[in-house]
Amino acid sequence: MPSRSPASNYSSTIEKTVLPNGVRILSEFVPTVESFALGVWIDVGSRDETKDAVGIAHFIEHLAFRRTVKRSSRNIAAEFESLGAYTNAFTSKEQTCFYVRALKPHFRRTLSLLAEITLQPAFHHADIEKERTVIIEEIKSYDDEPEEVIFDCGEKSLFTNHPLGNPIAGTVESVSAILPNSIRTFHTERYNSSNIIIAVSGNIEHDLAVKVAMQHFAVLPESKPTERITPEILPPERVVITKQFQQGHLLLSKRIPGVRSEDRYCFSVLNTLLGDGMSSRLYQRIRERSGLAYSVYSSIQMMSDCGAIMLYAATEEKKVAKTEAMIYEELAKLCETKINPKELSRAQEQSKSGIIMSLESMSSRMQSMGKSELEEGFHESIATTIERVEAVTAEDILRLSHEYLAAGGWSVAEIRG
Numbered sequence: 001m002p003s004r005s006p007a008s009n010y011s012s013t014i015e016k017t018v019l020p021n022g023v024r025i026l027s028e029f030v031p032t033v034e035s036f037a038l039g040v041w042i043d044v045g046s047r048d049e050t051k052d053a054v055g056i057a058h059f060i061e062h063l064a065f066r067r068t069v070k071r072s073s074r075n076i077a078a079e080f081e082s083l084g085a086y087t088n089a090f091t092s093k094e095q096t097c098f099y100v101r102a103l104k105p106h107f108r109r110t111l112s113l114l115a116e117i118t119l120q121p122a123f124h125h126a127d128i129e130k131e132r133t134v135i136i137e138e139i140k141s142y143d144d145e146p147e148e149v150i151f152d153c154g155e156k157s158l159f160t161n162h163p164l165g166n167p168i169a170g171t172v173e174s175v176s177a178i179l180p181n182s183i184r185t186f187h188t189e190r191y192n193s194s195n196i197i198i199a200v201s202g203n204i205e206h207d208l209a210v211k212v213a214m215q216h217f218a219v220l221p222e223s224k225p226t227e228r229i230t231p232e233i234l235p236p237e238r239v240v241i242t243k244q245f246q247q248g249h250l251l252l253s254k255r256i257p258g259v260r261s262e263d264r265y266c267f268s269v270l271n272t273l274l275g276d277g278m279s280s281r282l283y284q285r286i287r288e289r290s291g292l293a294y295s296v297y298s299s300i301q302m303m304s305d306c307g308a309i310m311l312y313a314a315t316e317e318k319k320v321a322k323t324e325a326m327i328y329e330e331l332a333k334l335c336e337t338k339i340n341p342k343e344l345s346r347a348q349e350q351s352k353s354g355i356i357m358s359l360e361s362m363s364s365r366m367q368s369m370g371k372s373e374l375e376e377g378f379h380e381s382i383a384t385t386i387e388r389v390e391a392v393t394a395e396d397i398l399r400l401s402h403e404y405l406a407a408g409g410w411s412v413a414e415i416r417g
Contacts, residue, residue, distance in 0.1 A: 013028050013029055013030070014026060014027070014028045014369065014379050015027055015029075015206040016373075016379075017206070017210045019193070019213070019214060019217065019218055020218070020222075021193040021217075021218060021220050021221065021222045021223075022193040022194040022222055022223065022225075023193045023196045023197075023198070023213070023217045023218070023220060024196070024197045024198070024373060025197075025198045025199075025200075025206075025209055025210050025213045026197065026198070026199045026200070026369045026370070026373055026379070027199070027200045027201070027204060027205075027206040027209045028200070028201040028202075028365055028366075028369060029202075029203070029204065029205060029206065030201060030202050030203060030362065030365075031203055032203075033202055033203050033362065034103055034104050034203055035101060035102065035103050035104065035202050035203070035362060036101070036102065036103075036104060036107060036200055036201065036202025036203060036204045036362060037099065037100075037101050037200065037201050037202055037361075037362035037363040037365065037366035037367075038099060038100050038101075038102070038107070038110060038111060038114065038198070038199070038200045038204075038366065039097050039098065039099040039100075039197075039198070039199045039200075039366050039367065039370050040097070040098045040099075040114045040115070040118045040196065040197075040198055041095055041096070041097050041196065041197040041198075041199060041370040041373075041374060042095065042096045042097075042118065042190065042191055042195050042196055043094070043095060043194075043195040043196075043197070043225065043226050043374050044057055044094075044095070044096055044190040044191070044195055044226060045057055045091060045092050045093045045094040045095050045096060045168070046058065046091065046092075046093050046163060046164075046166055046167075046168045046170075047093050047094055047162075047163045047164045047228065047303075048094075048163065048190065048226060048228070049163050049166070049186075050163075052177070052182075053174070053178055053182050053186065054163075054166045054167075054170045054171065054174035054175075055135070055166075055167075055168075055169055055170015055171070055174050055175045055178065056170070056178055056182060056183060056186050057091050057096055057168075057186070057190075058091040058135070058168050058169050058170065059131065059132075059135060059170070059175065059178060059183060060096070060121070060183060060186065060187055061089045061090070061091045061096050061098075062131045062134065062135060063121055063123060063127060063128065063131050063183065064089070064098065064117045064118060064121045065089070065117065066121070066122075066124075066127040066130070066131055067121065067122040067123075067124055067127050068116045068117060068120045068121055068122055069116075069120045069122055070116060070120070071116070076113070076117065079109075079113055080100065080110070080113065083102055083103075083106040083109055083110060084102065084103060084106070085100050085101065085102035085103075085106060085110055086100065086101045086102075087099065087100040087101075087110075087113075087114075091168055092168065093164055093168065093301075093303055094303055094304060094374070094375070095370070095371070095374055097367070097370060098114055098117055098118050099114075099363070099366065099367075100113075100114060101362065101363060104202070104203045104204065107200075107204050107208065107209075107212065108212050111198070111209075111212050111213065111216065112212070112215075112216060115216035115217060116216075118191060118196075119191065119216070119217075119220075121187065123180065123183055123184055123187070125180060128180050128183065132175060132176070132178070135169060135170070135175050136172050136175055136176065138169055139167075139169050139170065139171065139172055139175065140172065142167075142169070146243075146245045146247070146249045146314065146415055147249070147312065147314075149241065149243065149249075149415065150241070150249045150250075150251045150312070150413050150415055151251065151310065151312075152167045153239055153241060153251070153413040154251045154253040154308075154310055154411065154413050155167075155253075155308070157236075157237050157239055157253060157411040157413060158234070158253050158254075158255055158308055158411055159231045159234075160231075160234055162229075162231035162232075164231055164303070164306075165231075190226070192220065192221075192223035192224075193217070193220040193221065193222055193223050194222075194223045194224055194225040194226075195223070195225060195226055196217065196220070197370055197373055197374060198213045198217065199366050199367075199369040199370040199373070200366060201362045201363075201365035201366040201369065202362045202366075228304070228305065230305045230306055231306060233255050236254075236408075236409050236410055236411040236412070237411050237412075238411070238412045238413075238414075239411075239412070239413045239414070240413075240414050240415075240416060241413065241414065241415045241416070242415075242416055242417070243415055243416075243417070244417050245415060245417060247314045247315060247316065247317065248314070248315055248316060248317035248318075248319070248320040248414065248415060248416060248417070249312075249313075249314050249320075249414065249415040250312065250313045250314075250315070250320050250323060250324055250327075250412070250413075250414055250415075251310060251311070251312050251412070251413040251414075252310065252311040252312075252324070252327060252410045252411070252412055253308055253309070253310045253311075253410065253411045253412075253413070254308065254309055254404060254405075254409055254410050254411065255306065255307070255308055256300065256302070256306075256307045256308060256309050256404055257302075257306065257307060258302050258303050258304050258305045258306045258307050258375075259302040259303065259304060259307070259375045259376060260304065260305070260375070260376055261302075261307075263396075263400060264302060265351075265385075265388045265389050265391070265392055266392050266396045266397065266400050267300055267302070267307075267309070267400065268300070268351050268389065269344070269347045269348055269351055269389065269392045269397065270334075270347075270397055270400055270401065270405075271298055271299065271300045271309065272347040272350050272351055273334070273339065273343065273344075273347045273397065274298045274311075274330070274331075274334065274405075275296065275297045275298025275299075275311060276297060276298060276299070276350070277350060279346060280297075280298070281330050281333070281334070282296050282297065282298060282311065282313075282327065282330055283296055283297070285326060285329075285330055286313060286323060286326055286327070290326065292313075292315050292319055292322065292323050292326065293313045293314055293315040293319075293323060294314065294315075295312070295313065295314045296312065296313040296314075296323075297311075297312055298310065298311045298312070299312070303375070304374070304375045304376075309404065309405075311327055313327070317416055317417060320414060320416075324412070328407050331401070331405045331406070331407065332407065334397070334398075334401040334405055335398075335401045335402050335405055335406055337398075338394045338395065338397070338398050339394050339397055339398075340394075341394070344392070344393075344394055344397065348389055348390060348392065351389050352386055352389055352390070355382065355385055355386065355389070356382070356386075359382065
């Protein structure tokens, strides 16, 4: 029989059941809505690819909607739309997710369709070649976006030969070389019981979610979960990309710990202080006071075992050096002087409001469940998350700034025309 996990790891409205073969079902019952968000998560992403198959996880995500053993792409679309459902999918560095939003009466049918898409794609040769062309055009479109180009370069600088340094969609060369047999093998090996999570948020009772999931996923044989190698931290490098755009572009990047770090809440608040929002230090200094850049921000990416902080600015090519120097000045201030209570409180409120407002979206709640289970192995209650954001101190910000924001150790990517 399926075993229930200890409730102590979950908020009062989230339940988890593990099928005998390892497939996990998570549900958050929200009785005040008439809809639900459902996701079938697979613990596989671009970091799990080999050198000769870069982009294959993303390729399979596309192909799953092309054809199943029972349905064509037209039939798949017609089935979902006949239920008034919206469906889509995405691939990240670590996960692939197929998801749907629909109304409560259609839960059984939508989960059945998602199971068919994820477990029974046909992978016909003609479909593979059609989708290969589509993905290559998608990759080429990224080459027209300077932020896409420079962030791909920044990730390559941080992770070099590790798969985390590769673009999720792959390259034109790598996607062109992916063989049909490689696609089938990757799907068979990775879309297994230990890697699959079904997550649902909305007006769906947990027992129903388990009952329907068992009908489609209990047949999978037991398997071992994905094993991953943490990338080593490499010396910083500076890369200059010559490409014709209207502006110069600058990206500073540095490694930080992953989502399992005790400092993850502090990193969130620090990122808000530094460059996430109009009151952030980088925005105020570089855009508002100096008028150097229209776009300037910081971002953090936290995966299960590692992460990155990235600082981006777009400005006139002749002003890139001045902008970079100004960024270092702002980083030095955070490393040298403890922030005042008002600024800390503002950053904490911004972080908290994003968390709380996401509760109004069934899709956001479902995605939070899926990601937390795959990356951390449990789902923290919202109350606990808020408490930990509120517990971040000025001393924590100063300590983290000293450790990660000091001037040395930044990899730098620059685009010049």
